[in-house]
Amino acid sequence: MKITFLGGTETVTGSKYLLESGSSRILVDCGLFQGYKWLRRRNWQPLPLDIDKLDAVVLTHAHLDHSGYIPVLYHKAYRRPVYCHHATRALCGILLPDSGHIQEEDAQYYARHKLSRHERPQPLYDHATAERSLELFEPVDFGQSFTVGDITMHLQGAGHILGAGSLIVEAEGKRVGFSGDVGRPNDMLMKPPEPLPDLDLLLLESTYGSRRHDTADPFEQLAHIVNTTAQQGGRLLIPSFAVGRAQALLHMLATLIKEGRVPKLPVYLDSPMAISVSDIYCQYSSQHRLSREQCRHMCDVATYTRHVEDSKALADVNYPHIIIAGSGMATGGRILHHFKRLLPDHRTTVLFTGYQAGGTRGAKMLAGADSVKIHGQWIPVKGRVEVIHGLSGHGDYVDIQHWLERSHLARHAAIRLVHGEPESLEAMHDHLRRTTRFHVEVAVYRSILTL
Secondary structure: OEEEEEEOOOOOOOOEEEEEOOOOEEEEEEOOOOOOHHHHHHHHOOOOOOHHHOOEEEOOOOOHHHHOOHHHHHHOOOOOOEEEEHHHHHHHHHHHHHHHHHHHHHHHHHHHOOOOOOOOOOOOOOHHHHHHHHHHEEEEOOOOOEEEOOEEEEEEEOOOOOOOEEEEEEEOOEEEEEOOOOOOOOOOOEOOOOOOOOOOEEEEEOOEOOOOOOOOOHHHHHHHHHHHHHHOOOEEEEEOOOOOHHHHHHHHHHHHHHOOOOOOOOEEEOOHHHHHHHHHHHHOHHHEOOOHHHHHHHHHOOEEOOOHHHHHHHHHOOOOEEEEEOOOOOOOOOHHHHHHHHOOOOOOEEEEOOOOOOOOHHHHHHOOOOEEEEOOEEEEOOOEEEEOOOOOOOOEHHHHHHHHHHOOOOOOOEEEEEOOOHHHHHHHHHHHHHHOOOEEEEOOOOOEEEO
């Protein structure tokens, strides 16, 4: 068995791992590179594999850094199965077409305003291609065994978001685990990750390899920020991922308003994608911790602005209010238009609620940037920039260590660290080497590992 690391190595984006047995080839995850421009350029480079010989793709979950390259494969004539959990299929049915739509809009905007070096800038893929690629998806249940050639595998729950799983692969007398993104034991929404079986090799994420989660109460933090912004007569802008994070924020705001801890400000969910995802969370209630009543309150707390005209109309709302919009790292989406309008106002508060990858606007703003470039313009940042760290869907390095301890890994198991920035990878490597007896190394981009 051979594994080639084609993404998700030395970075937290672009997850792709090519697994080859004697007669079969599968691609585990198929994600977009995001963040730094030099990383995003990889999306346009030819994938170093023969797509015609690829037997299947298996997704650990729906986030675009794990699924967003599927339409590119489809455009390049890939027509074989894409296996994933049912909830992942439902979420990709929203995320992938939306990704194509945003790319089309961005290309049109850059062409109209002549902001590109290309005369006719093109999207990586469009909405229609993303829609057609969904025909390839073949959903499976957690624990359901499925086979591709001589490779047998199954997904088991990993927490993190709806449908997220760790993939367990068996071939040629070896058993390999792909952790995917691993959730937290006490996540606000999701159930804890299931313990792993014994493995010869584990590809383990390390997003929080150098950090512990903030132990402060996120409800208290959010209440303070909402109250302070309201007292100043300002607006609270919350860039948010559509899957998981937006639902957690809605649940928190509904709880705080119900308990009288914050005023009943208008809340606008300015993200058609997050609106649809919230419905899916209610549909798959067995996969998370919220009751049906809590799901209903989560959905009822906000006014939905599905259409562009509704989003633009928010510019006429002059009293304190809250806008939740994509994207979570401010790399695109409707939040940018609200930024352009409101960042120069000192009464504005921007609240980031999760990890900001290097090179993103979110990372730059948290680092204290006094201006950010949006659609070719430098926009001054006059408002406050805040962050709540405790909402991440990733387990930190101690959570991961405890998950490994609860699992059934033998001492001989090897671990290759993936899906982390260099600092996190190094810290996670040192921590696991110090606290466990596993053989731990850091995976390198385009390296090949033979079992």
